[in-house]
Amino acid sequence: MAELLFWPALLAYGEAAVAYFGEARRPGLPGRLATWGVRLGWLVQTALLALQAVRADGFPWSSWAGSLNLFVWLVIGAYLIWGCQARFRLLGLAVMPLAVVLFALAHAAGGTGVGHERHYSTLFLVLHVGLVTAAFAGFTLAAALSALYLWQERRLKRHAVSILRLPAPSLYVLDRLVGRTVLVALPAFTLGIVAGLLRLRSDGGSLDALMALTFVTWAVYGSFLVLRVRGWHGRRAAYLALAGFLLVVVMRLGLPVGHFS
Amino acid sequence: MKLWLAGVSHHRAPIAVREKVALSLGQAGALARDLAGADGEAVCLSTCNRTEIYLVGEDDRIDLGAEVQPYAYRLSDEAAALHLFRVAAGLDSMVPGEGEILGQVRAAYEAGTTGPLLDRLFRQALHVGKKVRTQTAIAESPASVSSAAAALAQQVFGELDGREILVIGAGKVSEQAARNLLSRGARIAWVANRTVDRAAKLAERFGGEALPLERVEQELARADVVVSSTSSAGFVLTREQVERALRARRGRPLFLIDLAVPRDLEPAIQELDGCYLYDIDDLQAVVAETMAARRSEAERAEAIVLEGADDFRAWQASLDVVPAIASLRARAEEIRERELQKARGRLSERELEAVASVTSSILNKLLHLPTVRMKEAAAASDGLVYADAVRHLFGLGEEEQ
Numbered sequence: 001m002a003e004l005l006f007w008p009a010l011l012a013y014g015e016a017a018v019a020y021f022g023e024a025r026r027p028g029l030p031g032r033l034a035t036w037g038v039r040l041g042w043l044v045q046t047a048l049l050a051l052q053a054v055r056a057d058g059f060p061w062s063s064w065a066g067s068l069n070l071f072v073w074l075v076i077g078a079y080l081i082w083g084c085q086a087r088f089r090l091l092g093l094a095v096m097p098l099a100v101v102l103f104a105l106a107h108a109a110g111g112t113g114v115g116h117e118r119h120y121s122t123l124f125l126v127l128h129v130g131l132v133t134a135a136f137a138g139f140t141l142a143a144a145l146s147a148l149y150l151w152q153e154r155r156l157k158r159h160a161v162s163i164l165r166l167p168a169p170s171l172y173v174l175d176r177l178v179g180r181t182v183l184v185a186l187p188a189f190t191l192g193i194v195a196g197l198l199r200l201r202s203d204g205g206s207l208d209a210l211m212a213l214t215f216v217t218w219a220v221y222g223s224f225l226v227l228r229v230r231g232w233h234g235r236r237a238a239y240l241a242l243a244g245f246l247l248v249v250v251m252r253l254g255l256p257v258g259h260f261s
Numbered sequence: 262m263k264l265w266l267a268g269v270s271h272h273r274a275p276i277a278v279r280e281k282v283a284l285s286l287g288q289a290g291a292l293a294r295d296l297a298g299a300d301g302e303a304v305c306l307s308t309c310n311r312t313e314i315y316l317v318g319e320d321d322r323i324d325l326g327a328e329v330q331p332y333a334y335r336l337s338d339e340a341a342a343l344h345l346f347r348v349a350a351g352l353d354s355m356v357p358g359e360g361e362i363l364g365q366v367r368a369a370y371e372a373g374t375t376g377p378l379l380d381r382l383f384r385q386a387l388h389v390g391k392k393v394r395t396q397t398a399i400a401e402s403p404a405s406v407s408s409a410a411a412a413l414a415q416q417v418f419g420e421l422d423g424r425e426i427l428v429i430g431a432g433k434v435s436e437q438a439a440r441n442l443l444s445r446g447a448r449i450a451w452v453a454n455r456t457v458d459r460a461a462k463l464a465e466r467f468g469g470e471a472l473p474l475e476r477v478e479q480e481l482a483r484a485d486v487v488v489s490s491t492s493s494a495g496f497v498l499t500r501e502q503v504e505r506a507l508r509a510r511r512g513r514p515l516f517l518i519d520l521a522v523p524r525d526l527e528p529a530i531q532e533l534d535g536c537y538l539y540d541i542d543d544l545q546a547v548v549a550e551t552m553a554a555r556r557s558e559a560e561r562a563e564a565i566v567l568e569g570a571d572d573f574r575a576w577q578a579s580l581d582v583v584p585a586i587a588s589l590r591a592r593a594e595e596i597r598e599r600e601l602q603k604a605r606g607r608l609s610e611r612e613l614e615a616v617a618s619v620t621s622s623i624l625n626k627l628l629h630l631p632t633v634r635m636k637e638a639a640a641a642s643d644g645l646v647y648a649d650a651v652r653h654l655f656g657l658g659e660e661e662q
Contacts, residue, residue: 027398028398156413156416156417157531157537159546161547161549163413163416163547164402164409164412164547164550165402165550165551168416170415170417170418170419171416171417171418171514172418172419173419231511231512232512233512233513234512234514234534235534236534
C-alpha cells in the first residue's frame with residue numbers, strides 16, 4: 001500500500017519539477033501544471049504519512065530516512081502556502097527538484113515503508129525529531145527564498161530585459177519572507193535541541209560531531225536575526241541564510257548515521 | 262438587416278484627419294440617435310485613435326465627408342463584427358493590448374442607440390475584450406518608459422503604497438513618470454529643481470515639498486525612489502553623494518530612474534549595494550522586450566477574437582431561422598391544445614393532466630432535432646432554404662393567408 005502511494009507522489013513531484021523549468025522558459029500553462037503537480041503530490045504524500053502513522057507503534061519518522069520523508073512533506077507544505085501564487089511560482093525551481101531527489105533518497109533508504117520499531121518514547125521523538133525536522137524545512141524554504149532574492153537582485157543590477165516578462169516576487173517581499181521564515185524556524189530548532197539535550201543528559205551520553213555542528217548552525221541563524229534588527233537586510237542577509245542552509249545540508253546528509261543509530 | 266461599419270483610425274488617417282471627425286461621448290451619442298432614426302440601431306465609437314460608426318440597416322448610408330473619405334474603411338456583417346472584436350481586445354490599438362479601449366467601447370455602447378443586433382454585437386465584443394485580458398498576458402507588461410519605470414520600482418518594493426518619491430526636475434518628463442508612480446500608490450514627497458518656484462508649482466499639485474537642488478542629498482536618506490530629468494549638463498547626483506546618504510538608510514534599497522539626456526545620475530551609483538539605477542536606454546530596452554512579449558500574446562488573443570466572431574456569426578445566421586422555428590413550435594402547440602380540449606369531456610382532471618404532460622414531452626422531443634438542425638444549417642448559410650422548406654412542409658403562415 002505504501003508503495004502504491006509513494007510512486008504517484010514522486011511522479012507528481014517530478015512532473016512539477018519539470019513543469020517549473022517550462023514555466024521559466026514560457027510562463028503560463030506549465031506554471032499551472034506545476035502547481036497542480038505539487039498539490040496532488042503533497043496530498044498523496046500526506047496519505048502516505050497518515051498510513052505510516054496508523055501502522056506504526058508511536059512516532060514513525062524517527063529513522064534518518066523516515067525523518068527525510070517528513071522533511072520533504074514539511075518543505076513542500078510550507079512552499080504550498082506561497083507557491084500557489086503566480087509571482088512565487090519560480091520558487092518551485094529551487095524547491096521541487098531538491099524535493100524529488102530527497103524523497104527518492106528517503107524511499108531508497110526505507111523511510112517511506114510502514115511498521116518501523118521505535119527505540120525512544122513518542123513524546124521525545126515528536127519533540128526532538130519533529131521540531132528539528134520542521135525547523136530544517138523552514139531553513140530550506142528560507143534558503144530557497146534567499147536564492148530567489150539573489151537571482152532577482154542580479155537581474156535588477158544587470159538590467160535584464162526579461163525582468164518584467166518573467167515575474168518574480170519583489171526584493172522587499174522576498175527579504176521579509178526570509179526573515180519571517182527564520183523567525184518561526186529558529187524557536188522550533190531551539191526547542192528540538194533542548195529536547196535532545198535533556199534526553200542526552202538523562203541517558204548520560206556525550207556530544208557528537210552532529211551536535212557540535214547543530215550549535216554552530218543555531219549560532220548562524222541566531223546571528224541572522226540579531227543582525228537583521230541592526231539593519232542587515234538584502235544581499236548580505238540572503239548570503240547568511242544560504243550559509244546557514246549549507247550547515248543544514250551537511251547535518252542532514254553528511255553526518256546522520258552515528259546520531260540516528 | 263445588415264450590419265455596416267465606416268470609420269477612420271490611426272492605421273491610415275493622420276491626426277489632422279482624425280481630429281476632424283473626433284467626437285465627445287455626448288456628440289457620439291447624439292449622432293448615433295440621429296443615424297438610428299425611429300426604429301434603427303447605431304453606435305458611434307470615438308477615441309483619440311479612431312472614429313467608427315456601426316449601423317444596422319438595409320444600406321450603407323454613413324457619410325464621412327469628402328475630406329475624410331480617402332482615409333476611411335467600410336466593412337459589413339462578419340468583417341465589421343470581427344473588426345469590433347479586435348478593437349475591443351486592443352489588437353487594433355497603437356499599443357497592442359492597451360486597456361483603455363475596452364472602457365471606451367463600453368461607453369460608446371451605453372451612449373448609442375441599440376436594438377437586438379448591436380446590443381448582442383457590443384455585449385459580445387466586451388466579453389471577448391475581457392476574455393483576452395484575463396486569458397492572455399497581453400495587457401500585463403508596460404508599454405511606455407514611465408510605466409516600465411514604475412513596474413521596475415515594484416520589482417524592488419512590491420506594492421508602492423506609501424513609498425516616498427523624490428522628483429528631480431520640474432519638467433513634463435519627470436511629471437509623467439511621477440504620475441505613473443502616483444497611480445500605483447506611491448507618494449510624491451519632494452520635488453527638487455534649480456528654480457524653486459517651478460518645483461513649488463509641481464510639488465503643490467502632488468502635495469509634496471519643494472526643494473532647491475542643494476538639499477537633494479539630505480532627503481536621499483528618506484526617499485525610496487528618485488526620478489530625475491533635468492537639463493543639467495553635469496551629474497546632479499554623484500556616487501559619493503549617494504554613498505553618504507546610504508549610511509543613514511540602514512540597508513533600505515533605493516531605486517533611481519534617470520530619464521535625462523545627458524544623464525543626471527552618475528552611472529557608478531549602480532555599483533553601490535542596495536542601489537538600482539535605470540537610465541533611459543535601460544528602460545527602453547525593457548519596453549522593447551515587453552512589447553515583443555505583447556506581440557507574441559497577440560497571437561493567442563487573435564484566436565479568442567476569431568472564436569467570438571464565429572459565435573456572433575452563428576447567432577446572426579440563426580436569426581434567419583428563428584421565425585420559422587417559432588412558427589413551427591406555435592403550430593404544434595396549437596394542435597396539442599386543440600386535441601386536449603376535445604378530450605376534456607372524456608377524461609378526468611387527473612387523466613387530462615397526465616395526457617397534457619405526455620403530449621408536451623412528445624412535442625419537445627419531436628421538435629428538438631429539427632430545431633437544432635435548422636440552427637446548424639443557418640450557421641452553414643443554408644438557413645433560409647431550410648426555413649422555407651419547414652414553412653412549406655408544415656403549411657406555416659397559410660392559414661393567415
